[in-house]
Amino acid sequence: MILLRSLRRHALPLGLAGALFWSAPAHAEPLQTDTVKVSASRVEKELLDVPMAVSVVTEEQIKLSPAATVGGILQDIPGVQVLNSGAQGLKRIAIRGESPNRVLILIDGQKIAENKSMDGSALLVDPAMIERIEVIKGPASVLYGSEAMGGVINIITKKGGTKPIQGQLTTSYNGSTRGFDESLSLYGGYEGFKYRTTGANTYQHNLSTPDGEAKHSKFKQQSGSAFLSYDFTPHLTVGGLYEQFYSEILAGNRKTPNFFVDISPWERKKAAVFAEIKDVTSFLPRLRMDAFWQHNRKKMLNHVEQGEAMLMDNHANNKNEQWGASLQSDWAIGENNYLIAGYEFNRDGLDAKTDQAITATGVKKGVLTTTFIDTNYKYKGYMDTHALYALMESKLPWDFTLSYGVRQTWVSSHMTTAEGNNRVQVSTKGRTMPPQYGSADAGATGDTWESNPVFNVTLMWQGIKDLALRAGFSQGFRAPNLQDKYIISSMGGGTVYPNQDLKPEKSNTWELGARYFAHGLSLDLTGFYTVADDYIASMQDSDTSYRYQNVSKAKTHGVEFSAGYDLPFGFTPYVDVTWMKREFNNDQYKTWKTGTPEWTGRTGVRALYPVNDSLDIIGDAYIRFASKTELESGTPRTTYSSDAWTTANAMLGVKFGSEKQYTVVGEVLNIFNQEYTLNTGDSIYEPGVHANLKVSVEF
Known part of the structure; x- marks a missing residue:
């Protein structure tokens, strides 16, 4: 009802925005699934044939989006929530209500580790580097392992080209931050060689919202990449x-202007090599070997002021060092069975330092006293993960296909250093007392080991051309990380203690789905029900202390729906919508108020008008919306809420040139200057009305 009332109120302006795209007839080609390749099942397939819930953001969609971050590109995918952590430059992803630390972030199939964070992995890649993004919704632990409990964001980067020398130059302007984004790529392919080099730069100022400028919201990004591969034979590629x-x-935080977090820098470096052999034998069509090294460093200042009474600065310097290798083999067993089997190893190393400086000032009996407390923590440890997996696809009679798989994972965790010490110094009556030194509880050292098997099975029927129906069951798990098991956390108003006895989190998901792509109609529908157990949650021990325990459960059910239809005159009305409800349960309370909006989505009309062979006009008029969201948490229980919201948006662009190598896109977002937040408890409002512009040149 809220959505309908909003539409009625904004009917005239929406109609004017839509009229931009009804000025001429057009022809839009229907979606061809053979042009949308997906590697979500670890072997490249057409989207119609993938036996799981997956959405794909294509290279063309990324090229048309002026978004400066990957999170901005993903925000309209059914089942996905974008969390901004109070910063426009720091986006994390929740899938089907599962928090970001239960969502696996992959770049070219290799994960980004985060061993000292309660918020999960961030999206540390620039959109200019990306060829496509695959979003797997629901547990994908059989194929991808721990953290893939809620789903997977698999980012596939751009590689080589088809001509000896090619290039792409892109620049964009964001009106909400008055910021610019530039990138340049040089790439090509010649006599078996493929190469690409890319550089990108982004600088965005403080965000402009309907509530005014969001203080402490600016960010900048700089990135570069280089790729090289060579086809030694038609069957062997090394790169x-x-x-x-x-x-x-x-x-x-808009409510506490004297609080801010400064992450300078947060950087990622990665080197990787691979070798792929195709058509080894008639029964071994593919063998793939990968190895990589990745370094992730985050230096962070957490600054808190409470009037003139207290000043607290927490400095963190966290380094995650990763080494990984994998071997995957594809087997054709007879005419009706295809087996994918592989082994993976990953070492996630942590080297972290945290310094906490507190200056407290008080007056007692007219005497001013200042107390300075400086506490230092050091942590070193690592996690080794070994995994064997196998997934079989069997063709059955009557157009049925059965996919079934298993993964066995072994995780050993080692914390070799967990040290803390502090210095306390008091100044009073104009005198500074000698400092007092002592030790501080930093957590624990030790070694733990655990193993976990997971299974999945999906039955698919494709007895009607261009239609796929599926029913599936899948399991997910998440192994506790070093933060959960060994490290004390004191940021955020309390102390959270680790627990070496934690078990892996687990979930079971049942899913029904349908896809249809033909005759101008695209349809993707998924219904799901998930039961999760042994969630790791911080349970209160006292007024200011908590401890991680396997005490929480969740039940989630919902429907994800995407549809579009190409009308005779070239316009495509479409809808992407999610209905979802989630119940959370721990030893203290049970609630449906979990911070998950019941309804979210985007709906509108796209248009494509090919004027001639060298000019296309494109457009999109649409709304985004979300229902009211409530979050109940804490002891005593407190409910936080955010209002329902609807924004109106419009885009208009052109592609021109002999090969349509020039693209200019302009958009106006949040046309009616709606004040809203994406999630309950968000620290800043989303941008107000603003315009973006993007220009791209390919040569």
């Missing part, structure tokens, strides 16, 4: 790449 991502991010 490698290097990537570097650097960012400086500020995060703030």
Whole structure:
């Protein structure tokens, strides 16, 4: 009802925006699934044939989006929530209500580790580097392992080209931050060689919202990459790449202007090599070997002021060092069975330092006293993960296909250093007392080991051309990380203690789905029900202390729906919508108020008008919406809420040139200046009305 009332109120302006695209007839080609390739099942397939819920953001969609971050590109995918952590430059992803630390972030199939964070992995890659993004919704632990409990974001980067020398130059302007984004790529392919080198730079100022400028919200990003491969034979390809991502991010809170987080820098470096052999034998069509090294460093200042009474600065310097290798083999067993089997190893190393400086000032009996407390923590440890997996696809009679798989994972965790010490110094009556030194509880050292099997099975029927129906069951799990098991956390108003006895989190998901792509109609529908157990949650021990325990459960059910239809005159009305409800349960309370909006989506009309062979006009008029969201948490229980919202948006662009190599796109977002937040408890409002512009040149 809220959505309908909003539409009635904005009917005239929406009609004017839509009229931009009804000025001439057009022809839009229907979606061809053979042009949308997906590697979500670890072997490249057409989207119609993938036996799981997956959405794909294509290279063309990324090229048309002026978004400066990957999170901005993903925000309209059914089942996905974008969390901004109080910063426009720091986006994390929740899938089907599962928090970001239960969502696996992959770049070219290799994960980004985060061993000292309660918020999960961030998206440390620039959109200019990306060929496509695959979003797997629901547990994908059989194929991808721990953290893939809620789903997977698999980012596939751009590689080589088809001509000896090619290039792409892109620049965009964001009106909400008065910021610019530039990138340049040179790439090509010649006599078996393929190469690409890319550089990108982004600088965005503080965000402009309907509530005014969001203090401490600016960020900048700089990134570069280089790729090279060579086809030694038609069957053997060897290659490698290097990537570097650097960012400086500020995060703030509209309610407490004297609080901010300064992450300078947050950077990622990666080097990887691979070898792929195709058609080894008639029964071994593919063998793939990968190895990589990745370094992730985050330096962070958490600044808190409470009037003139207290000043607290927490400095963190966290380094995650990763080494990984994998071997995957594809087997054709007879005419009706295809087996994918592989082994993966990953070492996630942590080297972290945290310094906490507190200056407290008080007056007692007219005497001013200042107390300075400086506490230092050091942590070193690592996690080794070994995994064997196998997934079989069997063709059955009557157009049925059965996919079934298993993964066995072994995780050993080692914390070798967990040290803390402090210095306390008091100044009073104009005198500074000698400092007092002592030890501080930093957590624990030790070694733990655990193993976990997971299974999945999906039955698919494709007895009607261009239609696929599926029913499936899948399991997910998440192994506790070093933060959960060994490290004390004191940021955020309390102390959270680790627990070496934690078990892996687990979930079971049942899913029904349908896809249809033909005659101008595209349809993707998924219904799901998930039961999760042994969630790791911080349970309160006292007024200011908590401890991680396997005490929480969740039940989630919902429907994800995407549809579009190509009308005779070239316009395509479409809808992407999610209905979802989630119940959370721990030893203290049970609630449906979990911070998950019941309804979210985007709906509108796209248009494509090919004027001639060298000019296309494109457009999109649409709304985004979300229902009211409530979050109940804490002891005593407190409910936080955010209002329902609807925004109106419009885009208009052209592609021109002999090969349509020039693209200019302009958009106006949040036309009616709606004040809203994406999630309950968000620290800053989303942008107000603003315009973006993007220009791209290919040569």
